[in-house]
Amino acid sequence: MLKCMRCYCLDKMKTHISSYTSNVTTMNNVNKRYKYTRENVTDVRTKILNDNKKTREQFEAAEQHWEKLVDKSILHPNDLRIYEAHKAAVARGHFTYDDPGTHYRVMTRLRHFLRGSCCGNACRHCVYDHANVADAEKARRVYNTAFWVDVDERPDLKTTAPSTYSIGVRGTTRNSMLRDQSELFNEEHDVDPLLFKH
Numbered sequence: 001m002l003k004c005m006r007c008y009c010l011d012k013m014k015t016h017i018s019s020y021t022s023n024v025t026t027m028n029n030v031n032k033r034y035k036y037t038r039e040n041v042t043d044v045r046t047k048i049l050n051d052n053k054k055t056r057e058q059f060e061a062a063e064q065h066w067e068k069l070v071d072k073s074i075l076h077p078n079d080l081r082i083y084e085a086h087k088a089a090v091a092r093g094h095f096t097y098d099d100p101g102t103h104y105r106v107m108t109r110l111r112h113f114l115r116g117s118c119c120g121n122a123c124r125h126c127v128y129d130h131a132n133v134a135d136a137e138k139a140r141r142v143y144n145t146a147f148w149v150d151v152d153e154r155p156d157l158k159t160t161a162p163s164t165y166s167i168g169v170r171g172t173t174r175n176s177m178l179r180d181q182s183e184l185f186n187e188e189h190d191v192d193p194l195l196f197k198h
Contacts, residue, residue: 059113063090063110066127067087070083071145075144075145075146076154079147079149082124082146083146085097085099086125086147089108090109093110095107095108095110095114096108096111106123106125107123107124109127112125112128113127117131118131120132120134121133122138125147139151140152
């Protein structure tokens with residue numbers, strides 16, 4: 001005696017079989033309509049793999065540039081441990097690592113790079129110069145040549161120049177763009193530009 005493989009009933013077996021065959025027929029019609037074939041799927045996979053390879057190469061070039069900018073003599077011992085943990089995570093291709101001091105999970109530069117823009121959370125390894133971070137929060141962060149830290153943790157870095165490792169927009173950093181915009185605003189208007197800041 002045959003049983004339905006879906007619900008083990010005896011009387012509805014024909015209904016289940018017919019619904020299954022209609023689903024297969026529907027999928028075959030969709031495949032014919034959009035011309036999904038094994039060759040097409042292979043082409044799509046190849047394109048995705050090539051795009052991933054290109055992105056990986058772009059990140060590796062940027063990572064080499066960022067590594068050259070690191071000055072280990074400025075970093076404190078705790079900062080060095082964070083730097084080494086981050087470097088190991090990026091070398092393994094991980095998006096996150098555990099902070100050696102706090103054991104919190106932290107996103108790597110790789111994750112930020114693949115995201116494509118600043119998330120606005122003032123992340124430690126932001127590669128976009130904190131472009132979407134609120135001004136009040138941005139004022140509390142400073143770059144120590146390896147990653148962003150709180151100004152309270154490193155008061156000796158308060159006078160350090162802004163990040164030069166940012167990808168920027170069209171080859172310029174966000175700070176230079178803001179400076180250019182504020183100069184234009186001051187030339188056009190005699191109003192205090194701080195009145196319009198949020």
